[in-house]
Amino acid sequence: xxxxxxxxxxxxxxxxxxxxxxxxxxxxxxxxxxxxxxxxxxxxxxxxxxxxxxxxxxxxxxxxxxxxxxxxxxxxxxxxxxxxxxxxxxxxxxxxxxxxxxxxxxxxxxxxxxxxxxxxxxxxxxxxxxxxxxxxxxxxxxxxxxxxxxxxxxxxxxxxxxxxxxxxxxxx
Amino acid sequence: xxxxxxxxxxxxxxxxxxxxxxxxxxxxxxxxxxxxxxxxxxxxxxxxxxxxxxxxxxxxxxxxxxxxxxxxxxxxxxxxxxxxxxxxxxxxxxxxxxxxxxxxxxxxxxxxxxxxxxxxxxxxxxxxxxxxxxxxxxxxxxxxxxxxxxxxxxxxxxxxxxxxxxxxxxxxxxxxxxxxxxxxxxxxxxxxxxxxxxxxxxxxxxxxxxxxxxxxxxxxxxxxxxxxxxxxxxxxxxxxxxxxxxxxxxxxxxxxxxxxxxxxxxxxxxxxxxxxxxxxxxxxxxxxxxxxxxxxxxxxxxxxxxxxxxxxxxxxxxxxxxxxxxxxxxxxxxxxxxxxxxxxxxxxxxxxxxxxxxxxxxxxxxxxxxxxxxxxxxxxxxxxxxxxxxxxxxxxxxxxxxxxxxxxxxxxxxxxxxxxxxxxxxxxxxxxxxxxxxxxxxxxxxxxxxxxxxxxxxxxxxxxxxxxxxxxxxxxxxxxxxxxxxxxxxxxxxxxxxxxxxxxxxxxxxxxxxxxxxxxxxxxxxxxxxxxxxxxxxxxxxxxxxxxxxxxxxxxxxxxxxxxxxxxxxxxxxxxxxxxxxxxxxxxxxx
Numbered sequence: 001x002x003x004x005x006x007x008x009x010x011x012x013x014x015x016x017x018x019x020x021x022x023x024x025x026x027x028x029x030x031x032x033x034x035x036x037x038x039x040x041x042x043x044x045x046x047x048x049x050x051x052x053x054x055x056x057x058x059x060x061x062x063x064x065x066x067x068x069x070x071x072x073x074x075x076x077x078x079x080x081x082x083x084x085x086x087x088x089x090x091x092x093x094x095x096x097x098x099x100x101x102x103x104x105x106x107x108x109x110x111x112x113x114x115x116x117x118x119x120x121x122x123x124x125x126x127x128x129x130x131x132x133x134x135x136x137x138x139x140x141x142x143x144x145x146x147x148x149x150x151x152x153x154x155x156x157x158x159x160x161x162x163x164x165x166x167x168x169x170x171x172x
Numbered sequence: 173x174x175x176x177x178x179x180x181x182x183x184x185x186x187x188x189x190x191x192x193x194x195x196x197x198x199x200x201x202x203x204x205x206x207x208x209x210x211x212x213x214x215x216x217x218x219x220x221x222x223x224x225x226x227x228x229x230x231x232x233x234x235x236x237x238x239x240x241x242x243x244x245x246x247x248x249x250x251x252x253x254x255x256x257x258x259x260x261x262x263x264x265x266x267x268x269x270x271x272x273x274x275x276x277x278x279x280x281x282x283x284x285x286x287x288x289x290x291x292x293x294x295x296x297x298x299x300x301x302x303x304x305x306x307x308x309x310x311x312x313x314x315x316x317x318x319x320x321x322x323x324x325x326x327x328x329x330x331x332x333x334x335x336x337x338x339x340x341x342x343x344x345x346x347x348x349x350x351x352x353x354x355x356x357x358x359x360x361x362x363x364x365x366x367x368x369x370x371x372x373x374x375x376x377x378x379x380x381x382x383x384x385x386x387x388x389x390x391x392x393x394x395x396x397x398x399x400x401x402x403x404x405x406x407x408x409x410x411x412x413x414x415x416x417x418x419x420x421x422x423x424x425x426x427x428x429x430x431x432x433x434x435x436x437x438x439x440x441x442x443x444x445x446x447x448x449x450x451x452x453x454x455x456x457x458x459x460x461x462x463x464x465x466x467x468x469x470x471x472x473x474x475x476x477x478x479x480x481x482x483x484x485x486x487x488x489x490x491x492x493x494x495x496x497x498x499x500x501x502x503x504x505x506x507x508x509x510x511x512x513x514x515x516x517x518x519x520x521x522x523x524x525x526x527x528x529x530x531x532x533x534x535x536x537x538x539x540x541x542x543x544x545x546x547x548x549x550x551x552x553x554x555x556x557x558x559x560x561x562x563x564x565x566x567x568x569x570x571x572x573x574x575x576x577x578x579x580x581x582x583x584x585x586x587x588x589x590x591x592x593x594x595x596x597x598x599x600x601x602x603x604x605x606x607x608x609x610x611x612x613x614x615x616x617x618x619x620x621x622x623x624x625x626x627x628x629x630x631x632x633x634x635x636x637x638x639x640x641x642x643x644x645x646x647x648x649x650x651x652x653x654x655x656x657x658x659x660x661x662x663x664x665x666x667x668x669x670x671x672x673x674x675x676x677x678x679x680x681x682x683x684x685x686x687x688x689x690x691x692x693x694x695x696x697x698x699x700x701x702x703x704x705x706x707x708x709x710x711x712x713x714x715x716x717x718x719x720x721x722x723x724x725x726x727x728x729x730x731x732x733x734x735x736x737x738x739x740x741x742x743x744x745x746x747x748x749x750x751x752x753x754x755x756x757x758x759x760x761x762x763x
Contacts, residue, residue: 010353014302018294025295055480062477068299068319071353 002031003057004083004153007046007064008072011037015069019046022067028052028060032085032150043071047083047152076153083153086125088113089135092142093120101141108134119144177306177337178207181270184313186213187345190241192232192606193217194225198245199285200334201272217606217635220627222249224599226256227625230265231603234586235561237390239266239320240603246272247285250292255593257327258296262590263411264388266325268316269293273333276304289331298326306339311346318349323356324475325388356474360491360499367487368446368470369503375444375468377519378404381427381456384411384589385449385473385493387582392416394497395448401504403512405523407435409450410574411589418578424523425532425578428456429725430571433530433734434523436725439464440732441522447471449493452482453590454727462730472496530723530736532575541716542692544569544644547699548576548616551642554699556580560612561604563587565597565621568650571721573616595624598641602628605637612640612703619645619672629682632708640702641710646717647672654720657742658735675712684708718746 009015016035023030031049038045050060057075064073076083093101101120105112108130114121124134131148175183181204185193192215197205208216219225222244229240244253250271260267274283290302299319301312312330320328372378386395392415399406399422406416407427416423427435439445445467450456452471457463460482470487471479479488489496534545548569562577563586564570570587579585586604588596601615622643632639644650652667676686685705689698695713702709720742723734738746 014290014294017291021294059477059481066475066477068351068354 001053001057001077002049002051003060004076004081004151005048005050005061005064006074006076006153006155007048007070008038009044009046009067010069010071011042011044012069015044018067018069019048019064022063023050023060026059026063028056032148034150034152047150049151074155076155080156081153082156083127083151084125085128085131085149085151086123087131087135087146087148089122089124089138089143090145091120091122091138092118092144094118097141101138104134104137110134173343174340175343176203176207176340177309177332178204180306180309180341180343181313181332181337182207182211182214183343184310184345185241188313188317189238190214193241193243194219194228194232194603194606195243196220196222196225196245196249198247198249198272200246200274201243201332201337203334203337204243204270204272204332215606217602217631217637219599219631221625222252223255223595224602224625224628224631226253226267226269227259227593227596227599228603228606228628229267229269230256230260230263230596231563231586231600232607233260233265233267233603234600235583235604236607237388237583239268239317241268241270243270244272245285246274246289247287249285250287250289254292254296255591257293257329259588259591259593259596260327261296261298263588264325264384265327266320266388267327268313268320269297269327269329271329271331272337273302273331275335276333277335279333289329293329296327297329298324300329300331302331303333303336306336306341309336309341310343314346315349315351319351319354323354324385357476357490358474358492358495360472360489360496362499364487364489365496365499366503368472368489369500369507371444371468371470371487372402372404372446372500372504373507377438377442377522378402378444378446379438379442380404380406380446380448381409381439381450382406382412382415382448383409383450384415386412386415387449389449389474389493390582391449391492391494391497392582394494394501396420397501398497398504401501401508401512403516403520404446405438405520407431407439409453409456409589410587412450413574413587414579414582414585415449417580419580423578426574427731428453429458429727430575430721430723432532432575433723433736434526436723436731436734437526438523439467440730442467445469447473448497449473451475451478454482457482457731458725459728459730464731534719536692538692540692542689542695542713544646544715544719545572545576546692547642547644547695547713547715548572550695551614551616551699552577554696555612555614555703558612558703560584560614561586561601561608563597563601563604563613563615565615565617565624566592566594566651567618567621568646568654568719568721569616569618569621569644571651572644577616594621596621598622598625598639599628601639601641602632602635602637605639606635613638615639615641617641617643618650619643619647619675620649620669622675623672626678629679629684629708629710633683636707638705638707638709640705640708642699642702643675643710643712645672645675645712645714646719648717650719651721653718654724657718657720658724658739659726662742662745675710679708679710684710686710686712688712688714690714
């Protein structure tokens, strides 16, 4: 089963290779991995999409925790979470296709971020299914280039009962 | 006052209480060696190969329980020490290895003797550092020792570029270390410990399965109390030997692939396995799906990744063996009454029956060739009063040593378990000897293994490390030959060494003493002479070439299905006395 694991690590050189080395050395899977500094610049946040049965995921989480540069590990599948991925797609557009391309961009609430006489470069964000869908639609036009960020995810805040929320608003 | 990087290095080692460094110099570490040369507090043992330095530091660490320290140069120095780091990582040996590196300005330039030391050692160290600024050196060394010796111990590498050892900085040594991503758990979960105690009082056929964790945590006393109080039999892993007295009536000896019959049967038929500081290695469990099929499992280990890695665990307890056992004993003391002996009687009767049915056995004929087991047995009987430290290499001799050399105390057993490193034994013995100059240190070796680090005999002679090496010489890679006899139709592919050097002359060539025992009748007197000799000794003992080590669980087999003796066709072949000719019939199939 697919799991999204959120890992807070020290922001220093060599940490990425320690994490990547752990996965390759123990035969675990990485489907995607994204990493960037957090608000606190001494730390980085990694979002790792991996897969495996319960036992393997348990081992992955434990082994990540065991790495000395890893500060915190959360298996997001144990809670509610939201996740997003961004893709940048460069499409060939002949005269007749240019309007169709823009229509697809519109339907998916994507953006055209660069344009030439024969291409559009399209940016789209969403869950992986949405990305797959727009790729499928754009493919007949001719995709010249495609890059994807891999997923980033964060746990949902627990929803408070409505009454509590209004009280708080009132006080403010 | 400002100190150079090299001086800071030495000051740090002194603060960590390091007395001995196993080292081999080279271009980029010359400054450090030069500074070491001008002081007297730390002894340098100059080895002949970096692998030797690494294993010596391991031997030192295993015998003392403190971190072993080695120092090597960049490039080939580093690549040579990798085997020892990997060995230490597998066997959780606290080790701090310092390597030289080319000057920071040259890193990445393919400079002379440059290697990516941090990259090379990453998968086989607990952690590693590249020190880029001399101002970070002291704090880094402090962290290195802290990481190596706390939690589940392991090797740590500190890579010091040449310019860092030359540069100057103010020296201040931190009093404490705090690493936010590293907080080993020592105290076990109280609720889980209670569960464990409950399971122990309920169990009819419990067994303790103890490993190297007990030795490193210093929990032998607690283990003894637990076993005696509850009358539970004790199985030891290869790494756990010595954690419990081998001659104790509750000890069933070693378990696993070449463990005793009763140890393996007991674990298979038990209803509660209490694993303490052991990790359910494949050489112990055999076929995982059928390991202790009737038992609940309690697993006490400081490393959470060891728990549920191979085996389903009912009561997992992450914590230090000593702390957890102490707490467990406290609970049990209140609940366990004096009737344990009575309660365990049926279980012990069963174990006694297994013991009597298939004790460890071999046949030594009076005028026949010397049997390797006989050598180990006599060596044990002749030396046990001296409380010796015993090291082994890897192979048949190692298993015989594990079976017949019954250690009474922990930290006396130096062997390479996880990685199975041939060539480990001799340097490890020297490392232990360097820590305890007046103790008797024995190295039981095979003729194959000893040749993998023979060069260290020069170190032993020069540095006056009077290790006694006993070579069980069958002119084979014996364990390989045994597998070939049992599973490869007796085709001895590259296992027959045909001829080994004259070890007596070899010892003499190095300036050590060489002895040989050819006959059973000479065995005792030669071993005695070796023990009484002052300097390092090699005792070459030609043994029966085709002796096999039993019991044996074939790889992937079940623990209760042991091979107990040579199969009939093998016996016949050996009785014929003729040299074994390879059988051609299925060469194509196995090729």
